Amino acid sequence: MLGSAWLALVSGASVAVHRRDVPPAGMVLPPAPVTRIGVMGMVTETQLEAKPRGTAPWAGSAGTLVVAGRDGAALADIAASEASLRRFLMGLPGVDQVGAEARTAMLATRSIKAASKLAALELVVRMIDLTTLEGADTPGKIRSLCAKARHPDLGDAGVPPVAAVCVYPDLVGTAKAALSGSPVAVAAVATAFPSGRAALDVKLADVRQAVSAGADEIDMVIDRGAFLSGRYQLVLDEVRAVKEACGGAHLKVILETGELVTYDNVKRASWLAMLGGADFIKTSTGKVAPAATLPVALVMLEAVRDFDTATGRQVGVKVAGGIRSAKDALRYLVVVRETAGEAWLAPDRFRFGASSLLNDVLMQRTKQLTGAYVRADDFSQD
Amino acid sequence: MNWEYAPAPESRAIVDLQPSYGLFIDGEFVDPGDGSAFKTVNPATEEVLAEVAAAGPADVDRAVEAARRAQHETWGPMSGAERAKYLFRVARILQERSRELAVLESLDNGKPIRESRDIDVPLSAAYFFYYAGWADKLEYAGFGPSPQPIGVAGQIIPWNFPLLMAAWKLAPALAAGNTSVLKPAETTPLTALVLAEIFQEAGLPPGVVNVVTGAGATGAALVAHPGVAKIAFTGSTDVGKGIQRELAGTGKRLTLELGGKGANIVFEDAPLDQAIEGIVNGIYFNQGHVCCAGSRLLVQESIAELVVEKLKARLQTLRLGDPLDKNTDIGAINSPVQLEKITELAAAGVAEGAERWTSPCALPEHGFWFPPTIFTDVSPSHRIAREEIFGPVLSVLTFRTPEEAVMKANNTPYGLSAGIWTEKGSRILWMAQQLRAGVVWANTFNRFDPTSPFGGYRESGFGREGGRHGLEAYLDV
Numbered sequence: 029m030l031g032s033a034w035l036a037l038v039s040g041a042s043v044a045v046h047r048r049d050v051p052p053a054g055m056v057l058p059p060a061p062v063t064r065i066g067v068m069g070m071v072t073e074t075q076l077e078a079k080p081r082g083t084a085p086w087a088g089s090a091g092t093l094v095v096a097g098r099d100g101a102a103l104a105d106i107a108a109s110e111a112s113l114r115r116f117l118m119g120l121p122g123v124d125q126v127g128a129e130a131r132t133a134m135l136a137t138r139s140i141k142a143a144s145k146l147a148a149l150e151l152v153v154r155m156i157d158l159t160t161l162e163g164a165d166t167p168g169k170i171r172s173l174c175a176k177a178r179h180p181d182l183g184d185a186g187v188p189p190v191a192a193v194c195v196y197p198d199l200v201g202t203a204k205a206a207l208s209g210s211p212v213a214v215a216a217v218a219t220a221f222p223s224g225r226a227a228l229d230v231k232l233a234d235v236r237q238a239v240s241a242g243a244d245e246i247d248m249v250i251d252r253g254a255f256l257s258g259r260y261q262l263v264l265d266e267v268r269a270v271k272e273a274c275g276g277a278h279l280k281v282i283l284e285t286g287e288l289v290t291y292d293n294v295k296r297a298s299w300l301a302m303l304g305g306a307d308f309i310k311t312s313t314g315k316v317a318p319a320a321t322l323p324v325a326l327v328m329l330e331a332v333r334d335f336d337t338a339t340g341r342q343v344g345v346k347v348a349g350g351i352r353s354a355k356d357a358l359r360y361l362v363v364v365r366e367t368a369g370e371a372w373l374a375p376d377r378f379r380f381g382a383s384s385l386l387n388d389v390l391m392q393r394t395k396q397l398t399g400a401y402v403r404a405d406d407f408s409q410d
Numbered sequence: 411m412n413w414e415y416a417p418a419p420e421s422r423a424i425v426d427l428q429p430s431y432g433l434f435i436d437g438e439f440v441d442p443g444d445g446s447a448f449k450t451v452n453p454a455t456e457e458v459l460a461e462v463a464a465a466g467p468a469d470v471d472r473a474v475e476a477a478r479r480a481q482h483e484t485w486g487p488m489s490g491a492e493r494a495k496y497l498f499r500v501a502r503i504l505q506e507r508s509r510e511l512a513v514l515e516s517l518d519n520g521k522p523i524r525e526s527r528d529i530d531v532p533l534s535a536a537y538f539f540y541y542a543g544w545a546d547k548l549e550y551a552g553f554g555p556s557p558q559p560i561g562v563a564g565q566i567i568p569w570n571f572p573l574l575m576a577a578w579k580l581a582p583a584l585a586a587g588n589t590s591v592l593k594p595a596e597t598t599p600l601t602a603l604v605l606a607e608i609f610q611e612a613g614l615p616p617g618v619v620n621v622v623t624g625a626g627a628t629g630a631a632l633v634a635h636p637g638v639a640k641i642a643f644t645g646s647t648d649v650g651k652g653i654q655r656e657l658a659g660t661g662k663r664l665t666l667e668l669g670g671k672g673a674n675i676v677f678e679d680a681p682l683d684q685a686i687e688g689i690v691n692g693i694y695f696n697q698g699h700v701c702c703a704g705s706r707l708l709v710q711e712s713i714a715e716l717v718v719e720k721l722k723a724r725l726q727t728l729r730l731g732d733p734l735d736k737n738t739d740i741g742a743i744n745s746p747v748q749l750e751k752i753t754e755l756a757a758a759g760v761a762e763g764a765e766r767w768t769s770p771c772a773l774p775e776h777g778f779w780f781p782p783t784i785f786t787d788v789s790p791s792h793r794i795a796r797e798e799i800f801g802p803v804l805s806v807l808t809f810r811t812p813e814e815a816v817m818k819a820n821n822t823p824y825g826l827s828a829g830i831w832t833e834k835g836s837r838i839l840w841m842a843q844q845l846r847a848g849v850v851w852a853n854t855f856n857r858f859d860p861t862s863p864f865g866g867y868r869e870s871g872f873g874r875e876g877g878r879h880g881l882e883a884y885l886d887v
Contacts, residue, residue: 121679121680121681121682121683122679122680122681122833123681123683123684124681124684124833124853126684126853126854127681127683127684127687127688127853127854128683128684130687130854131684131687134524137524137528137736138415138736138737139415139418139736139737140415140416140418141415141416141417141418142416143416144413144414144415144416145416147411147413148413151411151413330683361413365413366727370411370412370413373411373413374411
């Protein structure tokens with residue numbers, strides 16, 4: 029019985045309004061709606077906090093999960109104990125590797141042409157977290173990256189700025205100053221990135237330093253050692269603690285799927301991060317191979333879709349590492365569109381962590397507009 | 411963001427459609443004796459593609475004679491290694507002309523170019539490659555030290571996978587040293603005629619393969635011809651029964667690959683998202699025009715509602731329309747006759763009290779179309795649970811225990827295919843032993859491979875195609 033858990037929206041009528049996250053102006057917010065989630069024969073009730081209009085989707089709360097029995101008697105919170113958390117994660121339907129890979133291989137054959145290609149390329153630009161994460165990063169390097177982020181193509185003012193720049197915490201101040209007055213956000217990788225091998229208070233200090241320097245978004249790493257040894261509660265508690273330390277900053281939780289290896293693990297880690305309050309779940313640090321792959325993205329997109337169905341909260345997905353060509357990026361957008369749906373085709377729901385991707389997208393965009401390929405050197409390197 | 415895919419049509423220019431096609435007899439394209447012809451249309455547009463010769467009894471006789479001569483004089487006495495060279499060459503030319511064949515198959519059949527390009531044509535080449543490898547190793551196939559060919563095979567194939575079914579039939583027959591008279595389906599003769607061109611291009615000796623196009627009468631003449639030593643038929647169970655009656659007492663050999671009402675069984679511990687994909691592949695692949703389609707979904711009652719909800723959401727992302735568009739998932743129904751049959755059975759489903767849900771997709775103005783449809787609240791006594799619909803219509807039934815799943819899956823006059831979705835390996839093995847179906851897929855559906863035998867139980871037919879087992883049907887063992 030415990031091995032055959034499943035999750036379903038039992039009654040979603042009251043949630044349908046709420047999940048838009050934006051009640052009409054002047055509307056009095058209704059009492060927090062209750063979503064009932066069937067979990068392994070138990071019924072979970074999720075109290076969702078109503079969010080005020082205009083609040084960024086990620087500024088919401090994961091809500092309090094209250095688990096009730098079939099008879100209505102309160103049993104336990106999913107995350108109340110290591111045992112209940114484990115039971116929940118192990119009860120999620122498995123992922124068949126062959127099937128997941130066949131599905132993305134099929135989606136990769138979608139042919140994106142003409143106007144739909146142009147629109148998609150511009151969307152990709154708006155979804156990019158332009159990233160530099162090197163020991164050799166200097167203030168000068170960060171400033172030139174920020175200039176590129178504001179105006180990706182100096183020859184064409186029609187190109188929108190990217191979503192964010194992504195840097196190490198000590199360079200947040202430099203990036204913030206270089207981006208002042210622009211819509212480009214600053215994301216910082218924190219929590220002893222990329223390995224996450226440090227004490228919790230060190231990780232939290234890392235986060236607080238980045239936030240106080242002005243980071244809008246924090247990209248944390250989960251403790252893969254804890255996850256792989258089955259200490260799910262520890263992973264969850266860390267995500268929650270980091271979420272709290274983030275304050276108003278938007279939290280992306282890096283699963284490092286290349287170290288989790290199986291799709292079942294990717295799925296469980298996705299749910300764990302979402303239960304912990306992640307605003308985004310992210311594939312990789314970019315420091316471990318393999319980084320993002322289409323099937324991993326598929327599994328994570330299925331998880332955010334199902335989490336939305338169950339709780340009404342929409343969590344974003346960020347793919348990072350190894351995405352270098354516009355063609356690859358478009359394949360991800362196809363998987364997004366046909367898995368989570370069009371609601372995720374927006375920079376606050378889907379991101380690319382990349383650096384060299386941007387110029388290839390710009391080249392393809394120019395080709396789409398003018399019919400001719402231009403030289404790589406027509407675009408600044410950063 | 412609202413992001414629509416722009417049309418991405420494959421070009422028709424690669425296909426050199428001729429206004430009329432003759433019969434392929436003794437290595438040449440010839441006109442039929444009585445000059446009669448029929449038209450083949452594009453089911454997506456109702457446009458007439460070409461006129462095709464209708465072979466009468468005299469034409470069938472010429473074809474069988476040519477095949478007999480070739481079997482006695484060239485192909486039969488030829489060494490297996492030499493026959494293999496021809497078959498390998500055919501396989502390579504199939505690959506070289508794959509784009510042309512894919513476009514032509516989609517034009518004539520109505521199936522999406524994604525399927526003809528990625529499945530029908532590559533698999534056709536794969537079957538020729540596979541059986542080419544057997545041609546010089548027949549004595550090691552497990553049928554005795556010196557298995558001999560049977561003679562002339564009359565091969566009658568259906569319209570759902572026109573080129574692929576020709577490959578399934580021809581490759582093992584030729585590898586074993588037989589010659590063939592092939593009768594393609596009336597509504598989809600064109601790729602078989604291009605295949606005949608490929609045989610010419612490969613230098614296949616005249617008479618080894620003959621293609622006689624036409625309707626049921628042509629097939630009947632072929633079945634009745636005394637010079638034919640073996641009939642291989644893929645098609646409907648009714649016609650198959652008729653052929654079996656006709657052949658009784660003649661000494662001709664027969665293999666039949668007929669209808670099906672495959673059960674796709676989903677347990678509560680299944681990998682759910684992949685099971686949904688498997689259900690879609692099982693019944694909406696090739697518009698459901700698949701004899702081994704998973705047309706009965708047996709889902710464990712504990713997850714039935716969830717599966718149906720997820721399935722409905724998934725079906726709304728299926729793209730129905732122009733078969734030549736590379737992003738099309740669901741193409742046209744092959745003929746008005748078939749469309750009528752699907753429509754009639756779907757109406758019977760409603761009349762008998764099942765709950766109908768149809769994907770809200772717009773249908774093109776011209777051509778023959780049927781939107782993806784699901785019936786829930788289906789009971790095993792309903793016609794839609796028992797009769798083969800051969801269209802994009804899924805009947806959902808529920809079960810409580812593995813034993814009940816087996817009982818319901820086997821409760822059909824057919825026995826061609828079944829699918830099992832569970833993460834429990836021991837249950838897969840147990841189920842596969844209990845299910846009376848020729849093919850049992852585990853955590854996948856509608857996957858084909860030349861090394862794997864395919865065929866049915868009971869009213870789904872007998873004999874196996876594919877793999878080492880597929881040789882037996884073409885050897886005197």
